[in-house]
Amino acid sequence: MKTNYWIWYPGDFELYHAMKQNFSRIERGYGWPAFWKSEGFRNRVVFWREYDLAEETFFRVFSSAVGYVLAGDRKYPFGQTIACGPGKVKISVHAGCIETFPSIYVKGDVVCSDSTWMVEDYANAPVKAGISCRYTDEKQNPAVWEYSEKIYLPVSAEVCEGGLLLEFETELTAVLEIHDSRKGRQLRVYCGESRQEALDREHCYYSWTPDEKTGRCPRCAVRYAFIAEDTGAPAAEAGSGAEAAGSLADEIEVKAIHQYTDIPVRASFVSSDELLNRIWSVAEHTFRLCSGIFFIDGIKRDKWIWGGDAYQSLFVNQYLMADADINRRTLLALRGNDPMTTHINTILDYSLYWILSIKAHYEAYGDLAFVEQVFPKMVSLMAFCEEQLEEHGFITGRPGDWVFIDWADLDKEGPLCAEQMLFAQCYKTMAVLGGQLGRDLRLCEGYRRKGEILEKRIHAFYWNEEKGAYIDSFVSGKNHVTRHANIFAVLFDIADEGQKRQIVEHVLHNDEIPPITTPYFKFYEMDALCRMGYLEEVLERIKEYWGGMLARGAVTFWEEYDPAVSQEEQYDMYGDRFGKSLCHAWSASPIYLLARYFVGLRITDPVRREYELHPHLEFFDSLECVLPVGDREIRISWDGEELRTV
């Protein structure tokens, strides 16, 4: 039997849930909705499909919207069984909704809703309806995301500081449910990614009063939970004095209902190197926690959908879960509606990564249908960027735009080199993907030519022969060299082979050039080093950096790690004692690096599912891996003597 789907205006589902996601940040008692343009879904749409019916058939339309069904020239309310046919008939479903996006479900043997339906919003040409393979039953509500749940009980409990400290086996995104056998008392729950955070009633991010009826707290990141009687005293003064704490352990029962989006892991990595195995495993847990409805940065603090972070998540996803759906949801959510009026997340580079994300998505899954769907928005994003070129044709920020690249001391006077490299790569992407779609040759050729011209200008204005490196800015006269643009020059093949060698020598292997300090950009740096063949160096750095976090007891990988910082201050970031997110998507990059360069799997033709495999067995005594390609799982088995791949 055919699957019927809930359908909506394409993108509406993602825009709605993205707003929920981006408005879900809570910090010490106040809400902190993301500080960028938040896009609305449509409120009034009409869905339609034409049928040529061989015989009479019946169907029903389900929707919580206001509206009606027009079958031929008769109108019907939702919920009513409608007969139509035989013959040609156009079925239209008119729907209006204010609080959420209008969606409908048409149930019938022949007349039923799926992505073959068209939808209009009274402002644009008809487009194909949006669907999700997660919404196929009439009893569902696409405005409510359905999490999978798993119950975790505490693995340890400790009476201390006037309350009870509970630890779970790992970090979770959970609803805590507390049953207190002593009635009439008000409890307060303090959650922490670390023991220290949970015990710091004043500075911990999340603290809750359990719901009176259900005993439940809001869903949040939690590894440790500290529970104490709420005496009404200010958090800073509450604490050690409460004598009743000891009895809490006997009187309350706590469980964590971990709520997650079940995206199956399709890869595995078991090598002779135990540390690498643990790094893979913790990276996997980290990444799964950060892969919900969308790729988010981390599960504490922002929980926002960031274009730069998402771009990196695409690469890890490809090798771990190979789930094209979460890519599509994230990319639709990030881009928003036309016309574009501000950059994605307000960040110039994040708009550019969005174009590159479509390329990465295509190269992983050969998903031309999605490229076709978003190509008009790629074109309008490029046009929006082209509105802000300076006299030499370099892209610059407008007032209010955030020219980011990285938390680093970049010379941002005038147009920034790294942005030009991203932009040049965007032009190439437009030409290539436009070509794949069979778009107008002139359009593709135009992008290709603009990309070439931009690359030539980059060479002319930013390549410094004396330094053997690209400089940040040609305006300031400082000839300041950082790693960032030089890493892009390697990754995007903007530098020729000779220049790449110079970059390695003068920049990547030059201790005088300030090191990359964020795992975010370390991702690109390692990628570039791998491309240049420095696998041994990269492996060493993976073990040192990620191994270092494990040595400090990490059960998920952190937003940032500096071995030089004392344990007392290791959770500090952005000037906030517990500001550092301890489960951050971008720190899952070892999965990508190990799979792509060490196991050596690269998809060469995503449409035909063709790939190449060049495992670097010299680093392992044994290796047992599974990696996904399309619908297949590739198995690599090396016992030190024989390599088998299936």
Added chain:
Amino acid sequence: MKTNYWIWYPGDFELYHAMKQNFSRIERGYGWPAFWKSEGFRNRVVFWREYDLAEETFFRVFSSAVGYVLAGDRKYPFGQTIACGPGKVKISVHAGCIETFPSIYVKGDVVCSDSTWMVEDYANAPVKAGISCRYTDEKQNPAVWEYSEKIYLPVSAEVCEGGLLLEFETELTAVLEIHDSRKGRQLRVYCGESRQEALDREHCYYSWTPDEKTGRCPRCAVRYAFIAEDTGAPAAEAGSGAEAAGSLADEIEVKAIHQYTDIPVRASFVSSDELLNRIWSVAEHTFRLCSGIFFIDGIKRDKWIWGGDAYQSLFVNQYLMADADINRRTLLALRGNDPMTTHINTILDYSLYWILSIKAHYEAYGDLAFVEQVFPKMVSLMAFCEEQLEEHGFITGRPGDWVFIDWADLDKEGPLCAEQMLFAQCYKTMAVLGGQLGRDLRLCEGYRRKGEILEKRIHAFYWNEEKGAYIDSFVSGKNHVTRHANIFAVLFDIADEGQKRQIVEHVLHNDEIPPITTPYFKFYEMDALCRMGYLEEVLERIKEYWGGMLARGAVTFWEEYDPAVSQEEQYDMYGDRFGKSLCHAWSASPIYLLARYFVGLRITDPVRREYELHPHLEFFDSLECVLPVGDREIRISWDGEELRTV
């Protein structure tokens, strides 16, 4: 004490409530949301104001949105008392909301919310916050419109056709509340604007099952209510057989809770002509029913906000209630957001009326602040229209646009004359209002010049000297003359005095030209006749047409009335037995005509509240009138001998 207001992004309040209004149409069991682009409110905004505080002061922020208060560099949750000052401080309130528009209320002696706050939506430059004088208390919720209520009990009850037929003293927009002393029985309520409609269980627009707990039915238009036991039989078959009907009269109690927007009537009209007095009075009731949150077309069926209908309501409002607020709400709701992608209500002429509406609003109230607020949207609307000019510079419809003007046999081949006249009047309006705002001289001069060129071309292409009239189309070669363009030529002074006289002779007083059949366009025709001095004729037609409806028992004026149609078919329209709306705003035009031309009040300078008064006393033996001008009420008293005005 200063008034504190709820504040929001300007227009959001109106767009939200307009969607509710336009999605509220219910027809025989199904919802019928308006078939045009429905504009979303913003979901993420930041409000801010800078203060220079003489001393420490306290304030609290109320909001149902997600967000926080930033006072100086500290963040606070909503609801908390915040101290700040002395000194300079910037207060920002960040707010995100998905289901409705974000709004906030800042309560404090010094720091408090009003229209001096600015608001940003992360896509456009900061603008002044929107307010409503109806939302000034922190306990209110701007997403909920607060209706005034008045209880009406039935004035008659009649047992018939197996149920109980109740009549109210006039037509209402009411929630019916039914108390049934016999428990366990299901009742069904059939509402009607006419007795016939209420008794027609199959074809009446509104039928309800009272809510089990409250006994209430949804708010709807009702003059007659027929109540019967719901036996589950199809409506067409239910009926006369039920013996229990007789006891219903003893067992149920019914009241109508009339819900209305209380906009005080400031005018009165009492003349020696009883018929005219009754016409005024019924027009007043009609108009008040159709003036709710917005000007709507009628209280049954659409209940939609239409640009053409609203334009006419502005003129009646000016002379009856002189409420500038409902104008502003309606005009903001109609225009929606930029960029403009489709015409208002999908109708080309309705976009043009929107420009003319701003002029009418200004000329009634001198409300330059509102003109200032919407001027950018006037400019972008004109630019949107200018995208669709044909080779001669005439405006045409795009595919999907509705070139309406009137339900009449117009020759719509090629650009339509009446549309050009509206467009020319828009150019003049832009020049005049731009000038009032002190806008860029080149901009205003540009509009003036374009208007002149367009008028010249109208003369060249559409004036037919032989016919002494404007023709609909110069493309078809039919030289088809209708009244419409010729009426506009008079109203907008496009025709010169000689041409106007020809138009009267060859068109307005020419029985061979098909008569205007809709009260909608009759409004313009009567206006034109009055301008040309044919007051006696207009008075005769008012008495005949509106008096005719009264003679048929109307308690509100109908969407349309044709004396030639039999009483049996008089409620039929659009091929629907009860399709005609019996309480329709555009039929309240006698108020405008009587006040403007017979009492003779015209505002000459809306900013200074200057007016002229030329009462045509020859039509009355006595006259006692009050008409509003600005905040004043002008009293006109004529006892047949002496005229007194105050």
